[in-house]
Amino acid sequence: MRSAAGIVAGAAFFVFFGSCTARPPDPTRVAVSAVNPHRDEARGILESRCGSCHRADLPTAQGAALRVFDLTSLKWEETMSIRQLWSAYDRLEGQAAPREEIVTFGSFVEAEINLRVASPPIQQK
Numbered sequence: 771m772r773s774a775a776g777i778v779a780g781a782a783f784f785v786f787f788g789s790c791t792a793r794p795p796d797p798t799r800v801a802v803s804a805v806n807p808h809r810d811e812a813r814g815i816l817e818s819r820c821g822s823c824h825r826a827d828l829p830t831a832q833g834a835a836l837r838v839f840d841l842t843s844l845k846w847e848e849t850m851s852i853r854q855l856w857s858a859y860d861r862l863e864g865q866a867a868p869r870e871e872i873v874t875f876g877s878f879v880e881a882e883i884n885l886r887v888a889s890p891p892i893q894q895k
């Protein structure tokens with residue numbers, strides 16, 4: 771037969787370890803809630819320089835390009851990995867875009883990385 775002290779110790783054990791098995795946060799609820807403050811400006815920059823292939827509503831659009839990002843999508847950047855965001859920065863720079871555009875797009879990429887680190891997406895390419 772168990773002593774009263776044993777029952778109390780058992781209850782304490784349960785309370786202590788029971789609290790350690792708290793379930794991890796539901797991944798469907800850790801979506802990025804903050805919006806990148808440079809997103810619309812960055813979209814405008816890409817639309818004029820990259821839109822011919824990366825806009826689904828244009829006849830010149832290319833399937834492989836749209837799979838990376840589609841500027842007609844509200845959250846156009848969500849399909850891009852961090853590597854692809856920097857690749858976009860490099861491509862913009864390679865097109866000899868004006869300095870302000872490159873700086874703005876760089877701010878966008880940095881803010882995007884910070885947002886993703888603060889609230890990682892479920893899958894990262």
Ligand code: HEC
Pocket residue numbers: 816819820821822823824832834835838854855857858859861862865
């Ligand atoms: C002439 C059509 C065309 C234009 C213009 C274009 N792209 Fe693309 N882009 C593509 C295609 C097709 C792919 C998919 C194949 C590939 O990766 O090259 C792609 C892929 C990419 C990728 C993914 C690369 C990777 O390593 O995964 C990035 C980033 C990208 N484009 C950025 C840009 C940016 C930024 C511009 C404008 C400065 C631009 N693209 C302009 C056709 C284009």
